[in-house]
Amino acid sequence: MSTVHKLPTELELTAPKHLHQLSLRRVLSPTFFLGLALVVVFAVYVLLGSYTVTIPDFFTIVINHLTGGEKIPGASFIVMEHKLPRAVVGTMIGIAFGLAGALFQTMLRNPLASPDIIGISYGASAAAVTAIVIFGASGAVVSWAALGGALGVAAIIYAISRGTGSGAGGGSRGNAAGNRLILAGVGIAAALHAVVNFLMTRADIRTAADALIWLNGSLNSSTWDRAGVLAVSLLVLIPAVIALAGPLRILELGDDAAAGLGIKVNATRLGLVLTAVGFAAVATAAAGPVAFVAFLAGPIARRVVRKPSLPASALTGALIVLLADFFASNIAPVILDGTVLPVGVITGALGAPFLLWLLVTSNRKEA
Amino acid sequence: MKMSTTTALQGRGDGTLVSAGPGGITPDGKGSGAVTGSRGATAKRSAWLLVAVVVLAAVCAASLAIGARGLPLNAVWEALTNFDPADGNHAVVIARIPRTVLGLLAGAALGLAGAAMQGVARNPLADPGILGLNAGAALAVVVGIYVFGVGSLSGYIWFAFIGAAAAAVVVYAVASLGRDGATPVKLALAGAALSAGLFSLMNVILVSSQDTFDRFRFWQVGSIGGRDWSVLLPALPFLAVGAVIILAGGRVLNSLALGDDIARGLGQNVALARGITGLGIVLLCGSATALAGPIGFLGLVIPHAVRSLTGPDYRWILPFSLVSAPILLITADIIGRVILLPGEVPAGIMTAIIGAPVFVWLIRRGKGAGL
Amino acid sequence: MAVLNANDLTLQYEARKVVEGLTTEIPEGKVTMIVGANACGKSTLLRGLSRLLKPACGTVTLDGKDIHTRPARELARTLGLLPQHPTAPDGITVRDLVGRGRYPHQGFFRSWSARDDAAVQRALDATDTLGLAERSIDELSGGQRQRVWIAMALAQETDVLLLDEPTTYLDLAHQVEVLDLITDLNRSRGTTVAIVLHDLNLAARYADHVIAMKGGCIVAEGPAPEVVTEELVFNVFGLESRVVPDPISGTPLIVPIGRHHARPASTNELEIAS
DSSP states (O other), rough: OOTTTTTTHHHHSOOOTHHHHHHHHHHHHHHHHHHHHHHHHHHHHHHSSSOOOOOOHHHHHHHHHTTTTTOOOOOOOOOOOOOOHHHHHHHHHHHHHHHHHHHHHHHHTOTOOOTTTTTHHHHHHHHHHHHHHOOOTTTTTHHHHHHHHHHHHHHHHHHHHHHHOTTTTTTTTTTHHHHHHHHHHHHHHHHHHHHHHHHHEEEEEHHHHHHHHHHHHOOOOOOHHHHHHHHHHHHHHHHHHHHHHHHHHTTTTTTHHHHHHTTEEEEEEHHHHHHHHHHHHHHHHHHOOTTOOOOOHHHHHHHHSSSHEEEEEEEEHHHHHHHHHIIIIIIHHHHHOOOOOOOOHHHHHHHHHHHHHHHHHHHHHOH | TTTHHHHHHHEESOOOEEEOTOOOOOOSOOTTTTTTOHHHHHHHHHHHHHHHHHHHHHHHHHHHHOSSSSHHHHHHHHHHHSTTTTTTOOOOHHHHHHHHHHHHHHHHHHHHHHHHHHHHTOOOOOOOOTHHHHHHHHHHHHHHHHHHHOOOOHHHHHHHHHHHHHHHHHHHHHHOOOOOOOOOHHHHHHHHHHHHHHHHHHHHHHOHHHHHHHHHHHTTTTTTOOOOOHHHHHHHHHHHHHHHHHHHHHHHHHHHHHHHHHHHTOOOOHHHHHHHHHHHHHHHHHHHHHHHHOOOOOHHHHHHHHHHHTTOOOOHHHHHHHHHHHHHHHHHHHHHHTTTTTOOOOOOHHHHHHHHHHHHHHTTTSTTTTT | OOOOEEEEEEEEEEEEEEEEEEEEOOTSSSEEEEEEEETTHHHHHHHHHTTTSSEEEEEEEEEHHHHHHHHHHHHHHHHHEEOOOOOOOTTTTTTHHHTTTGGGOOOOOOOOOHHHHHHHHHHHTTTTGGGGTTTGGGGSSSHHHHHHHHHHHTTOOEEEEEEETTTOOHHHOHHHHHHHHHHHHHHHHHHHHHHHSSSHHHHHHHHHHEEEETTEEEEEEEEEHOOOOOOHHHHHOOOOOOEOOOOTTTTTEEEESSOOOOSOOHHHHHHHOO
């Protein structure tokens, strides 16, 4: 076995130069293609579908809108008031859900941990359905209620999971707090699910049906205002993620090892939770709890890029939402005799078999 | 089968084996008398079980007495012993009997099934909801309403039953693939995936057909009211068989709790044990959900709560769960009857509202098995 | 300077006091072994010394300054810890994992420099894991994985290194290799090392300084020949033994007397062996 006395220069020559940049280049390629795919899908979403727009027309519309030029009758309206805001909102919530899911799954070291399952989505849903059914609200009010609900539940879950003091042998799995958080979340989710079901029986059928649409996650009420609010929130949250990404990678090594490397474990975890919850909350407020995006984006991104990656998760989330909504708005009505489905139904119905397939193949690999 | 050795080598719930009893050495100096009966512990537990049964009886009596029309207890007693058809009070009591009985049956079934699930899956999160059975039952009911136009509870039952069974089979099959079989994480993942998917498929139908939605939304709330004997009776055989399978499986669950490898080393056929227990669970859950709609929390909370009295021995956890779960369910139903007069809050909601804080308290005390 | 002191230290988990009123010094530039029976508090002491556990009373000082008042990252450049059950994220490569040990040395903007590369390379080389560098940690055996974790701790390049049972999962050859490597580190860079070790013989062989604990208190501390005696072994472990000079290193070698081997074969044989 060699000693430590080798000359440093010899070792530097044999070491790959700037290891970090080299691995960045490796990540960049598949992620880059993911980004490319997103651009393509975005274009398809806006230009094709039940109403097609040619590319030159599209640019004309946008430029004229910005410079106050002449609108193309029909097309301008569809693109500017309907398709484009919908695509933009869809992309943003996809990014937000994708990041929320990836953050939770990494932080809690548990693939089951996504905002859907640990109750945050149900917090938003319960608040929103209360607003719809009891207060007869709609539109922006519902969104604010959803936001409040999500943040409220997140606070409760976090408070519950916070130390009952340092556990004995707390280093052994480094995840007692994480497990508590998941358990608390699951419990609260179940309770809120029951409340939501109950509220659905207290309203007349029309209101209940509206609530059902919201509960499934829908891009129907995508406006530029909503896009603006989303954009501002993302502008705040995304830098937070970037700043926390480094400490997150260290936190993955276990609480003890992370503390040994100079991470303030509790503060970092709190920051991560706040950021992840922030993403989930704003996305749910904007479009309702779109099932499965948060759950799936991380694992799918990991398969494509072959290592866990936050940017790839964000892009994958956006891709899932746009593809699902395209299917829901354009293809599903053909099959279902005219009913336009909310995007969440598609993400759930197509996402679940896909996840099952993922489970089956990864289980089989172990055999 | 060398099952007798499990009483000498007991698991401590965290997978370690401790040899206890006379002549054995315990590393921490304390006897694991909590698990292998020293006479005192068994007597204590039997006493508690008796207390639980008495409480259950009291709660049932309360269920017959309390409601939109409150009745004094002697009226209840009279109605049961000396029924007079002309007496209005007596009629109310008789009308409340099916409800109470359903609370007993569904509660017991869910409590037993939940405890068994946690044992089989070695997972404190195991619960009919999480493992996808509720979703399977719900989807089947929706299909029944939409495709077959079923409109009555006695019709829903069969669909719910088949749905729960099918979901359980799929979840178990997916989770069993791979080298180590159906581990807790794989079971929970498969259950969550299937649940979400089935709910989404369900939503496809619900969004398309308002009529279906209108009927379904009342079933899915989980309630023990509004059902009569014609609904209860067909489910009884399934409940009975399921209960017998599970109650007889206390020792099996104890050895499974030690981990697959150790269980096999003790002579347990792990796959068979899981399969048979799974059958019992499906029979119980399917019937309960069919009868009362999806009721959450009983299966999740009761086994945890009961553990603080019983320790990790399933031979005690099962009977305690059997008795305690109906206490919670019927109490929830009673509260639901009076809290929102003149309307009613269905029992399924109340169990959630009561169950959630209890569950949270359990988590904070770190009492959840496996935390 | 890197003198680590515990002053009247009390450490507890919730209400249960594990260590009370303990004062000791981890001598600078030496290899210290902390030994004792299970649940005597040795791991707890290490966690207290490394800032993982906040003292209920008393202080832990590094060069006279309380470690809890120093910024975490700055402390991590001087004091490193390898805990008992570290977890690795799925699919991470060896080189990546070792690289994470450089975190305390990197600024907020996390620029990776040639110095970091060199440190990683040295660490991989010293632990003989260079050949495994590009492999995923999931594929490695328990022993290989442990060496990779030690490499990560080495890459941190601290003045003080605390290791909690670093030789679990390792076969004897690798145990010796790891301890030799830690000794190299100590001799060449002057790193102060404190190790919790359950193997008393290896601890006696490699230690410059031994701290023996029982019931949360220090029963004896000092150089191995002074501390490791038959009385101490009986006192701390409840084990009857003979302590003889190790034929290779001369350090105390504990030969246990159990129930089935109560009488030594003959004193002549023992004399020939030593």
